[in-house]
Amino acid sequence: MVSLGCAAVFFVGIHVVISGTGVRRVLAARLGEAGFQGAFSLASLGGIVWLCMAYGRAPTIEIWGPLDGFRPVALGLMLVAALLAVIGLTTPSPTAAGGERQLDADEPATGILRISRHPFLWGVVIWASTHVVLNGDAASLVLFSALLALALVGPRSIDAKRRARFGDKWDRFASVTSNVPFAAIVAGKNQLRVGELGAWRIALAIAVYVGVLGAHAWLFGASPFPL
Numbered sequence: 001m002v003s004l005g006c007a008a009v010f011f012v013g014i015h016v017v018i019s020g021t022g023v024r025r026v027l028a029a030r031l032g033e034a035g036f037q038g039a040f041s042l043a044s045l046g047g048i049v050w051l052c053m054a055y056g057r058a059p060t061i062e063i064w065g066p067l068d069g070f071r072p073v074a075l076g077l078m079l080v081a082a083l084l085a086v087i088g089l090t091t092p093s094p095t096a097a098g099g100e101r102q103l104d105a106d107e108p109a110t111g112i113l114r115i116s117r118h119p120f121l122w123g124v125v126i127w128a129s130t131h132v133v134l135n136g137d138a139a140s141l142v143l144f145s146a147l148l149a150l151a152l153v154g155p156r157s158i159d160a161k162r163r164a165r166f167g168d169k170w171d172r173f174a175s176v177t178s179n180v181p182f183a184a185i186v187a188g189k190n191q192l193r194v195g196e197l198g199a200w201r202i203a204l205a206i207a208v209y210v211g212v213l214g215a216h217a218w219l220f221g222a223s224p225f226p227l
Helices: 002-019 022-029 033-057 068-090 100-104 119-135 138-166 169-172 199-220
Strands: none
Touching: 002 022, 002 138, 002 199, 022 033, 022 138, 022 169, 033 138, 068 119, 068 199, 100 169, 119 138
């Protein structure tokens, strides 16, 4: 548990303290942008490996215990998480590295970006919070709460960096989108167009969802299905 806690602090810390503050500019100036990105990617990968290994070795300390009655709800929430994450990752976005050319488009927010400008992170929010509630043990609380916190803090940091870099172009994009899913649509700033999501992206998300469910017991040692 000590190792897991340290891994969680390390992983969240490098994103919040290094990537999300002026420390990034200092390191990028010394290492170069490519050097910084390479070092940060290695540190992030190391943090994920450390988290997974520590979580696998952590003892089972029940807090409220597994909520088996929540499993049917969790299955539905995981489908939503898969759709947001997979469609988000496969949709060109100004919030992603190299996606800034989208800011020059006549309509910069299309597809899943009409729902949220950070769909992948909201997929992580749903995935992590569901696992916290469902598992009910100390190790899961540490692991998934750390990932949940990072996914909730991440959008504000990304938005601030993009606004500082792209100025009016970013403001134009942000004015018709929202961080919170569907908020821009509810406010009348955008509209839902399901056809823009892409049938292949939806199919891929469902395939990932089904594949993870089928392999869940083998990969993680626990069945996701109701008992």
